[in-house]
Amino acid sequence: MISFEPLLSAIFPKNCGCCGDSFKEGLSNVLCRPCFDSIQPYGDPVCRHCGIPLPAGAFEDAAQVRCRDCGDGPYFLDKVRAFGPYAGALRISHHAFKFEGMESLKGDIAAKMVQAAPPDFWEGVEALAPVPLSPERERERGYNPALLLAQELSLKVGIPLRRLLFKGRSTKPQMSLSRKERLQNPRGAYQRARGEPSLQSVLLVDDVFTTGATLEECAKVLKKGGAGWVGALVFGRTPHHTV
Numbered sequence: 078m079i080s081f082e083p084l085l086s087a088i089f090p091k092n093c094g095c096c097g098d099s100f101k102e103g104l105s106n107v108l109c110r111p112c113f114d115s116i117q118p119y120g121d122p123v124c125r126h127c128g129i130p131l132p133a134g135a136f137e138d139a140a141q142v143r144c145r146d147c148g149d150g151p152y153f154l155d156k157v158r159a160f161g162p163y164a165g166a167l168r169i170s171h172h173a174f175k176f177e178g179m180e181s182l183k184g185d186i187a188a189k190m191v192q193a194a195p196p197d198f199w200e201g202v203e204a205l206a207p208v209p210l211s212p213e214r215e216r217e218r219g220y221n222p223a224l225l226l227a228q229e230l231s232l233k234v235g236i237p238l239r240r241l242l243f244k245g246r247s248t249k250p251q252m253s254l255s256r257k258e259r260l261q262n263p264r265g266a267y268q269r270a271r272g273e274p275s276l277q278s279v280l281l282v283d284d285v286f287t288t289g290a291t292l293e294e295c296a297k298v299l300k301k302g303g304a305g306w307v308g309a310l311v312f313g314r315t316p317h318h319t320v
């Protein structure tokens with residue numbers, strides 16, 4: 078059988094959005110595999126509230142430490158892990174996945190998220206709960222990126238997915254707002270989904286951690302509904318709270 082692939086590649090060469098080289102095998106048509114594979118995961122120690130790396134050493138119990146920006150809290154989130162910094166190849170793959178309709182990247186992204194979590198991260202977690210979009214926004218986009226990632230993670234780690242939360246109203250995209258607005262924006266937007274049980278230990282799943290305001294709000298709703306421990310796992314982490 079004649080293959081049209083070489084002809085198609087010649088007419089429509091795929092160029093990596095990161096290194097610029099043309100490629101055959103990669104993530105859809107946006108990134109070559111070496112660029113995606115080169116994204117470096119955060120190593121320990123990381124801030125337990127926002128997942129950002131901390132200077133190595135000098136901690137008695139690094140698992141309990143928060144960064145200077147997060148300070149002492151109080152917080153509803155008990156632990157956050159992010160795969161890596163929201164920049165370069167990570168940012169390009171995320172943008173294609175979230176804003177350009179490339180749902181097929183979910184498997185590759187979820188595989189990186191699994192790498193972000195140390196083995197004991199999953200211990201005792203009863204359900205993975207995606208951060209919901211409002212029904213209006215989900216219709217507009219056609220899918221909820223956090224839900225797709227949670228589905229993939231559930232398959233990979235064998236923890237059930239439950240849509241524990243519901244978002245009643247649309248909020249402005251967090252990335253379009255100032256830090257002060259981001260902290261206010263998600264307040265009161267989330268509720269517990271009707272008919273879902275009250276679980277003790279829940280891991281929220283989202284694509285990016287920016288200020289953490291959305292995840293904090295979701296954790297607050299779950300804790301007020303009876304949860305004792307709420308963590309979060311995300312793909313990208315913006316480098317500073319001020320970004």
Ligand SMILES: [Zn+2]
Binds near residue numbers: 094096
């Ligand atoms: Zn590349």
Ligand SMILES: [Zn+2]
Binds near residue numbers: 144
């Ligand atoms: Zn922090």
